[in-house]
Amino acid sequence: MRTPAARSGTRPVGGTPPPGGGQPVSRLVAPVLARMGLLLALMAAICVGGVLASTQALDHLTGRLLPAATANEDVLQDLTDMDAAVGAYARSGEQEAIDDYEQAMQRLPGHERPVREFARGDAELELLVTRQQDAADAWVERYAEPRVDAPGGPGTFQQQRYDRGQRLFDELQEAHLATHEEFDRRQREASSDAQWRFRATILAVVVLGLVGWFLVGRSRRRLDRELSAPLLAIEATVQRVARAEADVRAEVAGPREVRAVAAALNELVEQQSRARAVETRIQSELRALDTARDDFVSNVSHELRTPLTTISGYLELIAEEFEDGMAPRHERMLEATRRNVSRLKTLIDDLLTLSKAENRGTDLEQVDLDQVVRDAATDVRITAARRGIVVTVTAPGHPLPVLADRAMLNRAFLNVLSNAVKFSRDGDPVEVEVTESMGQVQVAVRDHGIGIPAGELERLGTRFFRASNAVHNEIAGTGLGVRIVQTIIDKHDGRVLFESEEGAGTTVTISLRLQGDRVPPAPAPAELADPTPDPTPDQTPEQDLQQDRQDA
Structure with a gap:
């Protein structure tokens, strides 16, 4: 970018002003204009002070x-990893979960140290950090360590111990939330302070520049040419800096004092450039971390899927080889192994689906939302009928065109409907209502199942979160389904709203933008009649868990 210096033949530079160059103002102006020197010196001091103050705040x-x-x-992430490892060990009893727990425990002191060092000497923050560390120590000593030392796996679940661990971890999260909010408050104050100092410096430079320009305008032409022009150039540079233009430098020309001001302003711009470079580097590192996380999920899922496929194949070979020759106890053990392999496959599939939904580009095409909803309802009807659950769809009866990735959108509605069936009681209905209004189409999926506790609605959609009543009722799930739905709908510029009452049911409303051009109506398939409930329905989650314990 060409600056005024490039046009005039003078090279703009930043950093410390040169020791020589230019005449003092006292030699250019008459004694009556001696105040001009004081004004310029004050401008230079403000610029330098503003640069130093802004640098200190940024540092x-x-x-x-x-x-x-x-x-x-x-x-918090380390403690969350430890909690997940403890839970995994409690459910499976595998040594791998113990290894994950010990790795997170080893990382924890390294992350706690800088927090304590920063809080040292700050009574308010030190109190919050101490409270957080005490809560973490209490959770580790009173729950995590005893639980890891105790036997794990099916049949070792104790409600009292689980409740104690949850209570201690909730206290830890509350303590961390208070510390987190204090850090956030201080970051906002520090950022506001840095911005205030920077803006005050710019304002002072602009005001003093205008005053100097006014005084010079009243003097002789020589002053107009040798003093006013550089000040106007500095003013223009400040305005361009305020507009966040890149590679802007002030022209170092004119009297010695004006040169100092320009050099100080250039130093300020250099500080801004370094700050932008730091921000760019941080963003690049965050993107790299996201890529590494996605690669990790993909690689781990692949490495888990391969042995699971092998295990599943061997289970089928065992079942075929010992068909009609296996004791009932061994048949139950084989069936329990099949169920748990299937659950782990479901978790891997959900992780991969979530990773793809968060990172893949969405290929949009015009699709009929009414047909997508009906297809998803058809997919869950057979499973729902085994428990006497009837899924009904109420729609306007004409195509509802939206721009969407058909596969991803179908997965979102399938997840919502599957959850509605899963958390419904046997024989309760699931109602799907499709409406359009003000250029939007809303799909409301309503069940009459166990609902969600009011205090846990805000956490709905976080990774691996499951409502406490679902955990208490031992309803199987990965805790990723809602997150997948939210991610997919966000990709489609839509909204997801959850309304729930514990014990009364849940309503999930998905809103998408309706397109102006209607898609041609496709031949509607005949509605599947509600199938007669299977006389030998699948086991309920409670029976499933009980069966696993007997097999163990």
Whole structure:
């Protein structure tokens, strides 16, 4: 970018002003204009002071506060990983879960250290950090360590121990939330302080520049040419800096004092450029972390899927080889193994689906939302009929065109309907209502099942979150279905709304933008009659868990 200096033949530079060059203002102006020198010196002092103050604020924010806040979030992540490992060990009894727990335990002190060091000497923050660490120590000593030392696997579940662990972890999360909010508050204050100092510096430079321009305008032409022009150039540079233009530098020309101001302003711009470079690097690192996370999920899922396929194949070979020759106890053990292999496959599929939904580009085409909803309802009807659940669809009866990725949108509605069936009681209906209004189409899926506790609605949609009543009733699930739905609908610029009452049911409403051109109506397939319930329905989740315990 060409600056005024490039046009005039003078090279703009940043950093410390040159020791020589230019005459003092006292030699250019008459004694009556001596005040002009004071004005320019004040401008230079404000610029330098503003640069130093902004640099100090940025150093505090990026060098100490942000790393400490990031380490504090890593502390919660380590404890969450430990909690997940403890839960995995409690369910499976596998040594791999113990290894994950010990790895997270080893990482924890390294993340706690910078948080404590930053809080040292700060009474308010040190109190919050101490409370958080005490809560973490209490959870580890009173629940995590005893649970890891105890036997794990099916049949070792104790409700009292589980409730104690949940209570301690909730106290830990509350303590971390308070610490997190304090870090956030301090980050906002530090950012606001840096912005205030920077804007105050710019404002002072602009005001003093205008005053100087006014005084010079009243002097002789020589002053107009040798003093006013550089100040106007500085003013233009400040305005361009305020508009966040890149590679802007002030022309270092004119009297010595004006040169100092330009050099100070250039130093300020250099500081801004370095700050932008830091921000760009952080964003690049975050993108790299996202890519590494996706690669990790994909690789781990692949590595798990291969042995699971082998296990499943051997199970089928065993079943065929010992058909009609296997004791009832061994048949139950074989069936329990099949169920758990199927559950693990479902979890892997959900992880891969979520990863793809978060990162893949959405190929949009015009589809009939009415048909997508009816197809998803048809897919779940047979499973629902085994428990006497009737799925009904109420729609306007004409095509509802939306721009969507058909496969992803079908997966979203299939997840919602499957959850509605899964959390319904036997014999309860599931109602699907499709309406259109104000250029939007809404699909409401309503069940009359166990519902969601009011205090847990805000956490709905976080990874691996499952409602406490679902866990208590031992209803199988991965905790990723709702997250997948939200991610897919967000990709389609839509909204998902959850309304639930514990014990009364849940309503999930999905809103999408309706397109102006209607798609041609496709021949509607005949509605499947509600099939007669299977005289030998699948086991309920409670019976399933009981069967696993007997097999063990």
